[in-house]
Amino acid sequence: MDLERDSLQLLAGGLDVLEAGFAGLPALPAGASGLPAMEAALTAAAERMRDNFPYFHPLYAGQMLKPPHPVARAAYAMAMWVNPNNHALDGGRASSAMEREAVAEIAAMFGWQTHLGHLTSGGTMANLEALWVAGRLQPGMVTVASKQAHYTHERISGVLQQPFEAIPSDALGRMDVAALERRLDAGEVGCVVATLGTTGFGAVDPLPAILKLRERYGFRVHADCAYGGYFTLVGNLESSARGAYDALTEVDSIVIDPHKHGLQPYGCGCVLFRDPATGRIYKHDSPYTYFSSAELHLGEISLECSRAGASAVALWSTQRLLPLVPGGEFAAGLEAGRRAALALAAELSGDRRFALVLQPELDIVVWGVRSGSASASSELAQRVFDSAAKRDLHLALIRVPVEAVPAFGAEFVRDRAEVVCLRSVLMKPEHETWIPEILARLRAACDETLSGIAKRDDLAQR
Numbered sequence: 001m002d003l004e005r006d007s008l009q010l011l012a013g014g015l016d017v018l019e020a021g022f023a024g025l026p027a028l029p030a031g032a033s034g035l036p037a038m039e040a041a042l043t044a045a046a047e048r049m050r051d052n053f054p055y056f057h058p059l060y061a062g063q064m065l066k067p068p069h070p071v072a073r074a075a076y077a078m079a080m081w082v083n084p085n086n087h088a089l090d091g092g093r094a095s096s097a098m099e100r101e102a103v104a105e106i107a108a109m110f111g112w113q114t115h116l117g118h119l120t121s122g123g124t125m126a127n128l129e130a131l132w133v134a135g136r137l138q139p140g141m142v143t144v145a146s147k148q149a150h151y152t153h154e155r156i157s158g159v160l161q162q163p164f165e166a167i168p169s170d171a172l173g174r175m176d177v178a179a180l181e182r183r184l185d186a187g188e189v190g191c192v193v194a195t196l197g198t199t200g201f202g203a204v205d206p207l208p209a210i211l212k213l214r215e216r217y218g219f220r221v222h223a224d225c226a227y228g229g230y231f232t233l234v235g236n237l238e239s240s241a242r243g244a245y246d247a248l249t250e251v252d253s254i255v256i257d258p259h260k261h262g263l264q265p266y267g268c269g270c271v272l273f274r275d276p277a278t279g280r281i282y283k284h285d286s287p288y289t290y291f292s293s294a295e296l297h298l299g300e301i302s303l304e305c306s307r308a309g310a311s312a313v314a315l316w317s318t319q320r321l322l323p324l325v326p327g328g329e330f331a332a333g334l335e336a337g338r339r340a341a342l343a344l345a346a347e348l349s350g351d352r353r354f355a356l357v358l359q360p361e362l363d364i365v366v367w368g369v370r371s372g373s374a375s376a377s378s379e380l381a382q383r384v385f386d387s388a389a390k391r392d393l394h395l396a397l398i399r400v401p402v403e404a405v406p407a408f409g410a411e412f413v414r415d416r417a418e419v420v421c422l423r424s425v426l427m428k429p430e431h432e433t434w435i436p437e438i439l440a441r442l443r444a445a446c447d448e449t450l451s452g453i454a455k456r457d458d459l460a461q462r
């Protein structure tokens with residue numbers, strides 16, 4: 001296994017071009033390089049970094065983790081020689097412009113020709129801004145999101161001291177629209193968070209039905225697409241998910257994480273508002289900054305102050321290489337991950353040892369290990385997870401409400417409210433060709449676990 005290194009040459013070339021832009025400055029005296037000491041520090045760091053799961057390898061098929069695109073890595077590193085701060089144009093003139101261009105391209109991907117938006121340190125901060133704006137516009141009103149929505153919505157609402165309630169989700173992990181309607185009838189709902197791609201299951205909330213309810217009840221709709229947003233570009237969704245993505249143009253705000261499916265280094269989130277006039281809510285005055293021009297400084301429309309301009313440079317370069325268009329190379333990468341998820345789900349459904357929790361809507365697969373009870377099945381899942389890791393296959397675990405897994409069958413003893421299941425986010429395009437290898441290792445891990453348990457039970461009976 002080799003780590004990609006060709007981009008190091010690109011980085012050297014990029015630095016040549018950057019340096020030429022500052023050729024008019026007087027040379028700096030050459031100081032002591034300190035290279036040997038730096039080398040020792042870096043070597044020590046590299047040794048420490050070996051204690052990581054191999055996120056860059058297709059056998060890492062667990063959480064939502066993957067390395068950035070080489071061009072993003074090189075662009076981010078190149079920007080480090082300047083280290084721009086996109087809070088103000090004084091701190092990052094070029095990178096602020098690049099941020100605005102890159103963010104406009106993301107907005108256009110959702111069908112918005114005008115918008116207000118910017119990058120953030122991640123999805124949590126982006127959602128915080130969206131819920132903060134919702135709270136400012138409708139003080140005292142309740143924000144609701146489904147039980148399967150990201151846990152941070154409730155916590156963010158607590159930080160903002162805005163009321164929050166969870167709406168039950170259905171057997172497919174989507175917001176239960178009938179339950180939402182009942183809650184709306186009770187009144188006081190100011191904002192509905194629709195998740196397009198839940199973090200656990202990759203379930204897509206029924207946005208068209210939610211928007212229909214908005215006609216009657218008049219709430220704001222915020223779409224949390226931190227994980228799933230880029231799937232709007234793909235051509236292989238089922239019709240219900242497709243319908244939700246097509247309705248995104250109608251929502252009030254969107255959050256998407258370029259550091260998840262957008263091939264970016266952490267931290268790169270993005271918040272978008274459909275109404276450009278939302279900027280008035282951010283209005284503040286800083287005595288220190290905003291002197292270099294009368295133009296908009298990104299810090300005037302964001303809650304965070306200092307932010308990495310390098311994130312914008314990396315995103316801008318990536319979108320230049322891989323434009324956000326349906327049918328493009330970037331979209332093809334997501335389509336491959338989705339095919340991988342469908343292929344894995346099909347194999348698991350046909351295997352008596354496993355119970356598929358739900359048909360994947362995006363690229364996440366969740367399945368249980370069959371057994372007599374929720375507690376026994378949970379133990380098996382944990383053991384299969386450990387045994388797979390010993391085979392270099394890295395999966396994830398998730399606790400699923402027992403009623404959400406009819407696949408376990410009528411006989412299944414529901415001795416716990418939740419059952420631990422296995423979970424795999426197949427977000428690397430290479431996962432598609434690695435499914436047979438992933439399955440072989442998973443089955444071997446499962447067989448080893450089952451025979452170990454059988455032996456243990458056998459001994460216990462004697």
Ligand SMILES: *Cc1c(COP(=O)(O)O)cnc(C)c1O
Nearest residue numbers: 122123124150199224226227257
């Ligand atoms: C990951 C995620 C978040 C949180 O984003 P961070 O970038 O981890 O802060 C919020 N919502 C959803 C749906 C997510 O998948």
